[in-house]
Every structure is written in C-alpha cells, then in structure tokens.
Amino acid sequence: MRALHIITGLGVGGAEQQLRLLLRHLPVDCDVVTLTNPGPVADGLGADGVRVVHLGMGGNRDLAALPRLVRVIRAGGYDLVHTHLYRACVYGRLAARVAGVRAVVATEHSLGDTQMEGRRLTTGVRALYLASERLGSATVAVSPTVADRLRRWGVPAPRIEVVPNGVDLDRFGFDAERRELTRRRLGLPEGAYVVGGIGRLTRGKRFDVLVRALALLPEDHWLLLVGGGPEEHMLRRTAHEAGVAGRVLFTGERPGVPDGSPGPDLPSLTAAMDLFASPSPEEAFGLAAVEALASGLPVLYASCPAIEDLPPQARAGARRVRGGPEAYARAIAEARTAGPGPRTAGRAARHYSITRSTARLMDVYTAAVTGAPHRAPSTGP
Structure with missing residues (x-):
C-alpha cells in the first residue's frame, strides 16, 4: 500500500x-x-x-x-x-x-x-x-x-x-542519569522541585496560571515551560511582575524525537520534571499529559480527554484541577507532600x-x- x-x-x-x-x-x-x-x-x-x-x-x-x-x-x-x-x-x-x-x-x-x-x-x-x-x-x-x-x-x-x-513508551521511559544530566544543563539547583508545562505558548493554554501559582509556593519550586509561541513575552512579563522570573525556565520548541537540534529533547526534559501540569481548559486529546504519565510523573490537568475517557481505575497518577493559580498551588503542594512515586509508565500511558x-x-x-x-x-x- x-x-x-x-x-x-x-x-x-x-x-x-x-x-x-x-x-x-x-x-x-x-x-x-x-x-x-x-x-x-x-x-x-x-x-x-x-x-x-x-x-x-x-x-x-x-x-x-x-x-x-x-x-x-x-x-x-x-x-x-x-x-x-x-x-x-x-x-x-x-x-x-x-x-x-x-x-x-x-x-x-x-x-x-x-x-x-x-x-x-x-x-x-x-x-x-x-x-x-x-x-x-x-x-x-x-x-x-x-x-x-x-x-x-x-x-x-x-x-x-x-x-x-x-506514545513511544520506550523513549519516554524514565532514566535517572538522563534526569540528572538534563537538570545540570538547565542550571536547576540541587533539590529543586520542578513543575513542568509542555505546549504552544498561547493564551488558550493558560500557562500564566502556573506562573502565578509558582509565586504562591516556596522558593525551591521551579517552573519549566517547554514550547514556543506568541505568549512567551507576556509570560516572561507575568513572571517578572510576580517576582518569580528567576525560577521560570523557557526552553523554546523541543522536538519529541532526535533531529540533530541542540539542547535536550522532550523525553529528557520530561525526565527532569517532578510534576506535570496542564491548566488548558479545552483539549482534544492531551498528548503531553500522557507522555508525562509514560515518564512516571504525577499529572494535574484541567482538560484531558485521553485520561477522562478511561475508567477511574486506569487514571492513577492523574488528578483534575478546577480553578486558577490558588487551586494549582494547593494541588502542587499536596502532590509534593505525598512524595514521589515510582517513575514507571502507568496504565493510562500503556493504553496509548x-x-x-x-x-x-x-x-x-x-x-x-x-x-x-x-x-x-x-x-x-
């Protein structure tokens, strides 16, 4: 064919x-x-x-x-x-x-x-x-x-x-050595708790919610935003106004598979995170959330059909969060208090x-x- x-x-x-x-x-x-x-x-x-x-x-x-x-x-x-x-x-x-x-x-x-x-x-x-x-x-x-x-x-x-x-489960499988190397390349301090967001930096993704949530969290919390788009300047300004500009990292667009471009690829950046958050209120699937689950990350989301369409017993590691910066700050703090789980792909990721x-x-x-x-x-x- x-x-x-x-x-x-x-x-x-x-x-x-x-x-x-x-x-x-x-x-x-x-x-x-x-x-x-x-x-x-x-x-x-x-x-x-x-x-x-x-x-x-x-x-x-x-x-x-x-x-x-x-x-x-x-x-x-x-x-x-x-x-x-x-x-x-x-x-x-x-x-x-x-x-x-x-x-x-x-x-x-x-x-x-x-x-x-x-x-x-x-x-x-x-x-x-x-x-x-x-x-x-x-x-x-x-x-x-x-x-x-x-x-x-x-x-x-x-x-x-x-x-x-x-999802290519093998590529997003967690690797501790890759995590440490990527965190060093990004300049993250030892012990930093890294919240990640992945996607086009557009208004509809609501990444400003995560920037404002960061301002409500202790100073060892960092935000890693992976993607490029028209709202990057606004997000940088928001981070500056919120007093967290030094704890927000922008990677620009990163391919999901190797193509010779410089810098860490998407699976490496996912490995460097401690939690994934997606405050976008309207998604058709939610691929980045599933890739995060494949890396063994806890996931907070506002909309993710890929997760919501599965039965409750298949959604382990994912939690829906409704609201703005305060709601996400509380959910992030609760996830950190719960402690890290095993960095293995969950049932939802294996399904996809x-x-x-x-x-x-x-x-x-x-x-x-x-x-x-x-x-x-x-x-x-």
Missing part, C-alpha cells in the same frame, strides 16, 4: 510530531505533503527517509494550490490519502477525489468545544468542514470525546473511527502505546482501500 499524508504545516506541534511518530511505525510506504511551513518536523521526516513535498501554499484562499496538489497525488500513484489539520483536510479531500483516489482518511486532531486549532468555530468553518468531510472515506477522532463532538457537528456516526494518539494505535489505523486503512465497512474496537483498557 502507498499512502500520501497531507498536513497543513510541519512546525513543532502535537499533530505534526504525532505524524512523524506514526510514520516510524506504520507498515506502509508513505510520502508527506505540507501545504506550508516546512519546519523542524519536515527536517526530521527527511532524516527518517520520508519524502516531503512543500506545496508552497500562500494562505487559506490560495486556490492555485489545489491543482498543484492534484498533480502530486496523480504522480504518486497512491492507494490512499490521509489528511491532517483543518486546511489540509479541506483541500486534501477534494484534491484526492479529483485525482481519482477514493480511499481518503482524515484525522481530527484538534477539535474542541469552541475552537479548532485556535480558530473560532463559526458557522462558516463548520459548514466548510462538513462539506469536505463528505468527500472522505472515514474521519478519525483521536479520542471518544472528539468523536462525540464530531457527531454533534453532524458527521454521521458510521463515518467516525476512534484511533487515539500514540504507538504500536496499539498504528494497528488500529491499519484496520481503518484496509477498510477504506477495500471499501469494506469497519468499526474500530472499543478504546477501553
């Missing part, structure tokens, strides 16, 4: 890094088209031996990109097209149909209750999405929560398949192993190519 993956961009982001991890495990001959922004993940894919084509799309309304995409699909002789992220789903589904490919799968990575990929869910956004969705064979939701949102939007239930994001996710996706691919009906198996443990 030959498959073409079409994605809006290949900067450092959850969907982009998930695509790279997926291609490392899929038993399929795959190429990738990025409509725009061939960033660090494109370089990583190239290092993995994956052919990446940059379409050079100028914007959402660059209709000239459509015939270029059709030509790429026709030239590749693909059996299946798999699209990722909103713009790529809209253009990719249509281009695949025009090019004569009937097996078209789309993954919905970032659908929230009020936004998708940071864009507000207007009537027009929804209408265009639903119109293009009819051109595909199946729409993959990364969690049952996203599947429910798609059904409420009007996507027919038989067209929805649940295939959770996957990448091998399990790729096996499910292959079932979806086979059904799309053969035209056979397929229902994904239960996502329970």
